[in-house]
Amino acid sequence: xxxxxxxxxxxxxLRTIAKTxxxxxxxxxxxxxxxxxxxxxxxxxxxxxxxxxxxxxxVVIDVSETGDQPQVFINPEIIILDxxxxxxxxxxxxxxxxxxxxxxxxxxxxxxxxxxxxxFELQPEGLLAVCIQHEVDHLxxxxxxxxxxxxxxxxxxxxxxxQHKQLV
Amino acid sequence: MSNTLLDSRAxxxxxxxxxxxxxxxxxxxxxxxxQVAEKDRSLYRQLCYGVLRFYPKLNGIAxxxxxxxxxxxxxxxxxxxxxxxYQLSEMRIPDHAAVSTTVxxxxxxxxxxxxGFVNGVLRQWQRNEQDLLTKLTVxxxxxxxxxxHDELVKxxxxxxxxxxxxxxxxxxxxxxxxxxxxxxxxxxxxxxAHGIDAGRCDFADQxxxxxxxxxxxxxxxxxxxxxxxxxxxxxxxxxxxxxxxGQRVLDACCAPGGKTCHMLELQPQLKQLIALDVDHQRxxxxxxxxxxxxxxxxxxxxxxSEPLTWWxxxxxxxxxxxxxxSATGVIRRNPDIKLHRQHSDIAQLAKLxxxxxxxxxLTLKPNGRLVYATCSVLPDENEIIVGDFxxxxxxxxxxxxxxxxGIARPYGRQLLPQNEGHDGFYYAVIEKKP
Numbered sequence: 220x221x222x223x224x225x226x227x228x229x230x231x232x233l234r235t236i237a238k239t240x241x242x243x244x245x246x247x248x249x250x251x252x253x254x255x256x257x258x259x260x261x262x263x264x265x266x267x268x269x270x271x272x273x274x275x276x277x278v279v280i281d282v283s284e285t286g287d288q289p290q291v292f293i294n295p296e297i298i299i300l301d302x303x304x305x306x307x308x309x310x311x312x313x314x315x316x317x318x319x320x321x322x323x324x325x326x327x328x329x330x331x332x333x334x335x336x337x338x339f340e341l342q343p344e345g346l347l348a349v350c351i352q353h354e355v356d357h358l359x360x361x362x363x364x365x366x367x368x369x370x371x372x373x374x375x376x377x378x379x380x381x382q383h384k385q386l387v
Numbered sequence: 388m389s390n391t392l393l394d395s396r397a398x399x400x401x402x403x404x405x406x407x408x409x410x411x412x413x414x415x416x417x418x419x420x421x422q423v424a425e426k427d428r429s430l431y432r433q434l435c436y437g438v439l440r441f442y443p444k445l446n447g448i449a450x451x452x453x454x455x456x457x458x459x460x461x462x463x464x465x466x467x468x469x470x471x472x473y474q475l476s477e478m479r480i481p482d483h484a485a486v487s488t489t490v491x492x493x494x495x496x497x498x499x500x501x502x503g504f505v506n507g508v509l510r511q512w513q514r515n516e517q518d519l520l521t522k523l524t525v526x527x528x529x530x531x532x533x534x535x536h537d538e539l540v541k542x543x544x545x546x547x548x549x550x551x552x553x554x555x556x557x558x559x560x561x562x563x564x565x566x567x568x569x570x571x572x573x574x575x576x577x578x579x580a581h582g583i584d585a586g587r588c589d590f591a592d593q594x595x596x597x598x599x600x601x602x603x604x605x606x607x608x609x610x611x612x613x614x615x616x617x618x619x620x621x622x623x624x625x626x627x628x629x630x631x632x633g634q635r636v637l638d639a640c641c642a643p644g645g646k647t648c649h650m651l652e653l654q655p656q657l658k659q660l661i662a663l664d665v666d667h668q669r670x671x672x673x674x675x676x677x678x679x680x681x682x683x684x685x686x687x688x689x690x691x692s693e694p695l696t697w698w699x700x701x702x703x704x705x706x707x708x709x710x711x712x713s714a715t716g717v718i719r720r721n722p723d724i725k726l727h728r729q730h731s732d733i734a735q736l737a738k739l740x741x742x743x744x745x746x747x748x749l750t751l752k753p754n755g756r757l758v759y760a761t762c763s764v765l766p767d768e769n770e771i772i773v774g775d776f777x778x779x780x781x782x783x784x785x786x787x788x789x790x791x792x793g794i795a796r797p798y799g800r801q802l803l804p805q806n807e808g809h810d811g812f813y814y815a816v817i818e819k820k821p
Contacts, residue, residue: 265388282390284425302668307418308401310389346390346421353388363388 220256223271227383228314228362229376237267237274237358240293243336247277251291251334254279259286263312265350267357270313278331278354282346290347292331295355300342302326307349309363317375321366323352393419395427396470396488397495399434403469404462412439412723438466438473439722440530440555445469447527451519452508464501467492471509482513530555534730535715542766546803550764550811553804554718560600561618561809563645564593565652565680568613571595577607589808590792591622593649596807612680617645620716620762620802620812623792624707625649627758627816632656634704638684639663639691639747640711644673650707651682660684661703663691692742694750702752710740712761712768716804716811733767740772748780751819756786759815764803766796769813773798777817786816 226233240247250273258266258279268277278292305325310318329351330340343351353363364372393401402419406412416435423431438445449468457465467489474485486509493501512519520528526536529551539547562585564574571593578585583601588594596619603609603616624646630636634657638647641662651660662677662684664670670686677684689697691708713736718724744759751757761768774797777785785798792809793800799815 261389263388264390305418306405308422312389315389345417350388 221253222260223253223257225257225261225266225270225312226272228311228364228379230313232272233269233313233357233362234360235269235274236360237269237276240275240277240332243293243332243334247275247293248334250275250277251279255281255289255291258312261312264346265354266312267354269357269360276358278351278358280347280350280354282350291334292329292351292354293333293336295329295331295351295358297352297355298328298330299324300326300328305349307346309349309353311353311363313357314362314364314375314379317364317378319363319367319371321349321353321363323349323366327352390422392424393422394488394492394495395423395431396434396467396492397463398423399431399438399470400463400466400492400496402431402435403438403466406435406439406723407462407466407726408459409727411727412436412721433478434470434473436557436722437477438469439725440719441473441477442469442530442722442725443527443532444523444530445472447523448472448512448519449508451522452511461498461501463496464493464498464505467496467501467505468508471505472512475509475512476516486510486513530725532725532728535725535728538730538733538765542764543803549806550803553806556719556806558618558719558810559807560597560616561588561622562595562597562606563591563615563617563622563649564595565613565615565648566593567652567655568608568611574607574614581605581607588619588622590790591619591809592626593652594619594622610679615645615648615676615680617649618717618720619809621646621709621760621810622649623790623802623812623814624709624758624760625653627788627814628705628707629756630654630657630705633658635701636660636705637663637703637707637747637750639706639708639743640665641707641709642666642669642673644676644684646707646709647673647684648676648680648682651677651684652680655682661687663687663689663697665690692739692746694746698750702755703750704752704755706747706751706755706757707760708743708747708757709760709762710743710768712736712740712763713765714762716762716764716802716813718811719804720810733765736763737767737772740768741776744772744776745780748776748783748819753782753819753821755819757817757819759799759813759817761813762810763813764801764811766801769801770796770798770815773815773817782820784818784820786818788814788816 264282265280268275276294280290302325304322306320306322308318309321398419402415405415471489474480490506526533564571584598585595588596641647642664647662777783788800793802802812804811
């Protein structure tokens with residue numbers, strides 16, 4: 220299992236729209252494992268393939284306290300149900316060090332394939348619902364900073380660009 | 388997605404800032420809790436509840452200490468100051484620890500500039516505590532908004548200060564035993580066998596009061612529906628309904644369904660119980676409660692003040708109207724009421740209460756009975772509403788409640804919140820003349 224490098228905002232590759240996975244085979248399962256170790260290594264609770272520069276519709280998540288309940292979503296689709304929006308202070312492994320309040324639908328249904336390619340459906344609650352929407356955004360080339368004001372986004376962008384320059 | 392854990396004080400400051408800006412405690416508390424490490428969650432909750440309970444006092448102190456008001460976006464820093472003063476004045480955390488942890492929470496909030504500010508304000512409080520306390524208004528010292536303090540003193544001159552002190556306390560956790568499964572005495576034994584210390588409530592037959600709150604999963608047979616969490620005061624409603632087999636009953640404004648379930652537990656042979664609420668989401672909560680207790684009611688979505696939109700023209704033998712109200716009797720359970728309730732709400736609520744009472748009266752059978760209830764302690768929402776109604780409505784007859792609880796009023800009985808006892812509540816019984 221390999222820990223992969225996570226792209227950081229404003230890297231243009233994060234804007235790529237990921238392609239549907241045709242068949243869930245051994246190579247996908249290896250990728251899932253790599254994504255999970257990468258996510259755990261970065262103390263993340265969710266990671267989309269886009270963030271490691273692989274543009275396939277794959278998401279891994281673990282929102283458990285104990286970090287031992289990994290969930291995988293291949294070709295995830297979100298159906299928004301009626302209900303109020305829900306605010307959460309989101310952070311992102313691709314936007315390190317910044318947290319902003321994002322408002323998203325609270326009630327959703329997720330349809331996806333599991334690691335064996337079998338379809339499943341679930342109605343996530345709380346943090347899991349937030350996290351899935353955050354990760355599916357990545358697959359569509361979107362980041363949580365796109366949900367906040369332009370002013371805040373520009374400020375975060377400038378700060379991260381400055382950090383990236385210092386590292387080089 | 389990353390989920391950086393927040394320090395409990397920083398999380399509480401953020402949660403409180405949201406509540407000050409209009410959000411409700413029940414909505415915000417669980418949301419930010421997910422960002423607090425498990426071991427810090429009880430402190431986080433304690434800080435959120437505690438600061439809201441003492442908000443008028445803490446905010447009064449902060450106003451004396453802070454010359455230049457903070458901007459809206461820095462309300463989290465202001466809340467951190469309140470959290471600091473709360474720990475110093477109400478909690479058993481050593482002073483130096485309370486100050487340093489609170490000051491450090493500015494980092495977690497990414498408000499590094501506020502470090503010296505929070506430190507300075509808290510030190511100033513420590514130096515001048517006695518002097519500052521004398522500068523508070525009576526309402527602030529009692530931790531109540533001025534308008535509510537005035538209303539309480541006007542309505543209950545002898546009891547106001549005791550009502551206020553109970554409002555600032557932690558409420559007891561109470562249970563309602565489902566007599567379909569077990570008697571109150573038997574369930575008390577089960578609790579004892581599980582090491583949960585508890586005793587009977589003062590007045591409610593199915594009521595049990597726990598010495599210390601526990602999570603519902605720890606309660607024996609909770610998921611099997613043997614018991615529900617409900618304060619003693621609302622448990623008194625079922626007996627007032629004088630239920631009998633074959634009756635058609637309306638529970639108006641029923642969510643979350645505690646009283647609905649209680650009526651069905653006591654009288655399983657009702658012809659029908661219509662559980663009405665205007666809020667879809669809250670009706671789901673009623674459904675969950677019914678399901679857990681294995682009870683059946685006809686859930687109906689509708690506005691109680693407009694029966695024409697949901698009523699099938701079949702009159703009711705019994706109506707329970709637990710009217711929307713200021714909730715001023717349950718402040719200790721919902722301390723954000725101190726921030727959110729405005730004086731002008733009372734007249735608005737009274738108008739709605741009158742409208743619902745008048746509308747539902749048409750759906751009551753001759754000889755039928757309506758129980759009017761609120762969890763308010765303000766006469767404008769209680770005895771005045773019922774008194775005016777009974778005087779104007781020629782076929783309405785006020786029935787005097789003969790009970791050992793509460794205070795007899797010209798119309799109905801008022802329960803005031805009691806230390807280690809029931810919440811504040813109001814009941815009146817009205818019957819329709821044949």
